[in-house]
Amino acid sequence: MRILHTSDWHLGRQFHNVSLLDDQRLALEQIIGIIGSRQIDVVVVAGDIYDRSVPPAQAVELLDATVHRICDELQVPLILLAGNHDGPQRLGFASRQLSGAGLHMVGPLWSVPQPILIKGDDGEVAFYPIPYADPATVRHVHGVEVSSHEEAMAYLLDQVLQDNGPTRPCVVIAHCFLAGGEVSESERPLSIGGADQVSPEHFRPFSYAALGHLHGPQFRGAPHIRYSGSPLKYSFSEERQRKSVTLVELDAEGKAAIEQIPLQPRHNMRTLEGSLDALLAAGKDDPHRDDYLLVRLTDTHAILDVMSKLREIYPNVLHLERPGLMARGDGLEVNCDRLKKGELAMFEDFFVQVTGDPLSPEQRQIIADTLDDLHRQES
Amino acid sequence: MRILHTSDWHLGRQFHNVSLLDDQRLALEQIIGIIGSRQIDVVVVAGDIYDRSVPPAQAVELLDATVHRICDELQVPLILLAGNHDGPQRLGFASRQLSGAGLHMVGPLWSVPQPILIKGDDGEVAFYPIPYADPATVRHVHGVEVSSHEEAMAYLLDQVLQDNGPTRPCVVIAHCFLAGGEVSESERPLSIGGADQVSPEHFRPFSYAALGHLHGPQFRGAPHIRYSGSPLKYSFSEERQRKSVTLVELDAEGKAAIEQIPLQPRHNMRTLEGSLDALLAAGKDDPHRDDYLLVRLTDTHAILDVMSKLREIYPNVLHLERPGLMARGDGLEVNCDRLKKGELAMFEDFFVQVTGDPLSPEQRQIIADTLDDLHRQES
Structure with missing residues (x-):
C-alpha cells in the first residue's frame, strides 16, 4: 500500500x-x-x-x-x-x-x-x-x-x-x-x-x-x-x-x-543581505533573481526610492529591512525626556542616530533657520 | 417522465x-x-x-x-x-x-x-x-x-x-x-x-x-x-x-x-391595517398571529413603545408603517421657509402635522419656557 x-x-x-x-x-x-x-x-x-x-x-x-x-x-x-x-x-x-x-x-x-x-x-x-x-x-x-x-x-x-x-x-x-x-x-x-x-x-x-x-x-x-x-x-x-x-x-x-x-518551487523564498551596490551587482548574474526575497540592506545612509532600485534587478523583493540605519542606535526606545527638548535638539538626536555623526555647525544653522521659517508661517 | x-x-x-x-x-x-x-x-x-x-x-x-x-x-x-x-x-x-x-x-x-x-x-x-x-x-x-x-x-x-x-x-x-x-x-x-x-x-x-x-x-x-x-x-x-x-x-x-x-408556509407573510386597539383586540383570537407581519397603524397620535405592544400579541411583526401620523400632512416635503421661523414655530408646525390640532395656549407656554431654559443653559 x-x-x-x-x-x-x-x-x-x-x-x-x-x-x-x-x-x-x-x-x-x-x-x-x-x-x-x-x-x-x-x-x-x-x-x-x-x-x-x-x-x-x-x-x-x-x-x-x-x-x-x-x-x-x-x-x-x-x-x-x-x-x-x-x-x-x-x-x-x-x-x-x-x-x-x-x-x-x-x-x-x-x-x-x-x-x-x-x-x-x-x-x-x-x-x-x-x-x-x-x-x-x-x-x-x-x-x-x-x-x-x-x-x-x-x-x-x-x-x-x-x-x-x-x-x-x-x-x-x-x-x-x-x-x-x-x-x-x-x-x-x-x-x-x-x-x-x-x-x-x-x-x-x-x-x-x-x-x-x-x-x-x-x-x-x-x-x-x-x-x-x-x-x-x-x-x-x-x-x-x-x-x-x-x-x-x-x-x-x-x-x-x-x-x-x-518539490521544486516556482519561486524560492530567501533572504539577501549586503549593501545596495553589492546586491545590485550580484543580481545581474543571479539566475534566480525572480525568487521571493527579503532584503536586508547594510547601508548606513538614507537611499532614495530603494525598493524601485532593487526591483529593477530583483522583481520579487517582498520585504525590506534596513538594519544599517539602526546599527549605531543603542537606544532605540523613545526617550521621553528627549521629546521635551524641542525640535532642534530632537533633530540633532535623530541625525546622530541615523548617521552616527553629529550635525556640523553649518548643518545646525540650516535646520535652525528652517524651523524658524516654519514657526513664522504658523503664527 | x-x-x-x-x-x-x-x-x-x-x-x-x-x-x-x-x-x-x-x-x-x-x-x-x-x-x-x-x-x-x-x-x-x-x-x-x-x-x-x-x-x-x-x-x-x-x-x-x-x-x-x-x-x-x-x-x-x-x-x-x-x-x-x-x-x-x-x-x-x-x-x-x-x-x-x-x-x-x-x-x-x-x-x-x-x-x-x-x-x-x-x-x-x-x-x-x-x-x-x-x-x-x-x-x-x-x-x-x-x-x-x-x-x-x-x-x-x-x-x-x-x-x-x-x-x-x-x-x-x-x-x-x-x-x-x-x-x-x-x-x-x-x-x-x-x-x-x-x-x-x-x-x-x-x-x-x-x-x-x-x-x-x-x-x-x-x-x-x-x-x-x-x-x-x-x-x-x-x-x-x-x-x-x-x-x-x-x-x-x-x-x-x-x-x-x-406549499404551506411555516409563517405566512401578510399585512395588517387598523388602529392599535383594534389590532390588539383582533389578535387575541388570531390562530396565525405568529405570521411575519407588516403592520400599518391608522392611529393619528403618537404611541409610546408601539412595537413592544404589538409584539406581545403578534411576536413576528417585522415592519411598522404609520400612515395615520402623516395623513393630514399634505406638505410632506421640507419647507425651507419654515426652517427659518425659529424653534417654537417649527414645533407648532410639527405638532399640527402629527396630531391635527394646534397647540393650546398652555402647551405653547410650556414649550416656550422649555426652549428658554435650554438656551440659557447653552449660553
Whole structure:
C-alpha cells in the first residue's frame, strides 16, 4: 500500500500582498506527477486545504481541477481533511455523494468514527480522518469532559482504536500540534499559551499518523508519527526547509517505510543581505533573481526610492529591512525626556542616530533657520 | 417522465434581520415529501439556490442534508443551477465527481452545451442547464458579439438546439427575466434599465422551459415556458402569491402537462391595517398571529413603545408603517421657509402635522419656557 501524504496546501494564500496561486498550481502539478509515476494507492491531505474558511473563487477552481486530475484521470482515491484554516461545513458539502467517486472530503467532526477502507496488494487498510476540532467542539459533539487539545485528541484516538479493532492495519490522519514540534511563522496557533499541544505518544499504536499543521517536514516520538509539511514556503522563516511530500509504504504487517520526495518551487523564498551596490551587482548574474526575497540592506545612509532600485534587478523583493540605519542606535526606545527638548535638539538626536555623526555647525544653522521659517508661517 | 420544477430557494436569506432558515427547512421538507409521494423522475432547481455567493455555513448544511435526502435516500437525480445570486465557482466545485451520484451542480457557464440525460418510462429526455451569465460572460466564454441578455440567451439556446438535434425531447433550464414577467420586490434586477429582458419566443421550440428568477409562479408566451416561483414569500409584495412547486409530466411526444402543487408556509407573510386597539383586540383570537407581519397603524397620535405592544400579541411583526401620523400632512416635503421661523414655530408646525390640532395656549407656554431654559443653559 503506497500512501502519498501531504498537508497545508493553504490554497488562495497571499504573501506580502502577492497571490501565490500560480506557485501553488505548479506545486500541485508536481504532486499529480508523483502520484502518477510512483503508483500511489491513496493520497492524504492532512488539513488546511484552503487558507481560510471562505476561500477566493480561484482557489476553489484550482482545487476543483486538482481533484479531477487525481480522482477521475488517475483514478486514485483522495482524502481531504479540514484543518484549523478551513470551514468544515463548506469543505464537507455533499461529501456523501462525493465519496462514491473516491473523493473523501472530511469536514465537521464525526460523532462516530468514519473509516475509509482502501484495498492494496496486501489487503485492506483503514484510514481514520480526524478533522481539526477544538476541545469545546469535542465536548459538544461527544458529550465528554475534555478541557485541552491533549485530552480531546486522546479521547478521539481511543474511539478510533476501539472502532478499528486489534488486527486491521490503521492509518490516522489528524491536524494538530505535537509537543516538541518545530514551528514556522506561517502557522496560525491553535490556542494561546501552549494549551494546544498534544503528546506524540497517543499516535504510537497506529501503522502511520499522517499529520498536518506544522509547515516543516518532521516526525515526533517515532518515524511513523509525521508531518509532511506544506508543499511551499509560506514565510521567510522557512527559508532553510526542504519542501516535499511524504511517500509511505505499508507492508503486509502494517509497518511503514518512509521516503520524502522533494518539490521544486516556482519561486524560492530567501533572504539577501549586503549593501545596495553589492546586491545590485550580484543580481545581474543571479539566475534566480525572480525568487521571493527579503532584503536586508547594510547601508548606513538614507537611499532614495530603494525598493524601485532593487526591483529593477530583483522583481520579487517582498520585504525590506534596513538594519544599517539602526546599527549605531543603542537606544532605540523613545526617550521621553528627549521629546521635551524641542525640535532642534530632537533633530540633532535623530541625525546622530541615523548617521552616527553629529550635525556640523553649518548643518545646525540650516535646520535652525528652517524651523524658524516654519514657526513664522504658523503664527 | 415526471419533472419537479422549483427555483429561487435563496437558502440563508434574512428578512428584516430574521433568519428564514427554519422556514426554508420546512419548505424543503414538503418538497422532499412531494418528490417521494408523486414518483418524480428528476428534480430541477432553476437558480438562486443560495441567497449569496458566500452563503452562511448553516445554509450549506441545510443544502447538504437536502441533497442527501433526494439523491441518496430517494435516489432521484437533482439538477441545481447557479442563478444571479449564486457564486458559480463555489456552487460548481467537484461537479464532475458529484454527477455520478445523480447530483448535477451547474456552476460556471459551459463553452459546449452539457446535456444531462434522464431515462423515463417513455425513453430518454435531455436536460440542458444554462446557468446565469451576463452578456459579458457569454462574449468571453464563446467569443461572440452579444450585447444584451436577449442576444446572449438567443445564442445559447441556439447552441442547445443544435447540440440536441431535431428529435430527442429536450428540457431547457435557465435563470433569466422574461419580457412581460411579473416582478416581486425580493428579486435583484439582472441589470439596470430593462436591458435584462429576454423574449419568451426563444424558448418555444423546447418541450419545457424550467425558469428561475421571478418569485411569483407564472408562464409567459406559452404554458410550457414557466417560472415555478420561490417556495417561500420573500417580501410583503408577494402577500397574495400562492407559493408552489410545478409538476411537469412529459408524454412520449415530449408534450408537457402542468400541475402546481401548493406549499404551506411555516409563517405566512401578510399585512395588517387598523388602529392599535383594534389590532390588539383582533389578535387575541388570531390562530396565525405568529405570521411575519407588516403592520400599518391608522392611529393619528403618537404611541409610546408601539412595537413592544404589538409584539406581545403578534411576536413576528417585522415592519411598522404609520400612515395615520402623516395623513393630514399634505406638505410632506421640507419647507425651507419654515426652517427659518425659529424653534417654537417649527414645533407648532410639527405638532399640527402629527396630531391635527394646534397647540393650546398652555402647551405653547410650556414649550416656550422649555426652549428658554435650554438656551440659557447653552449660553
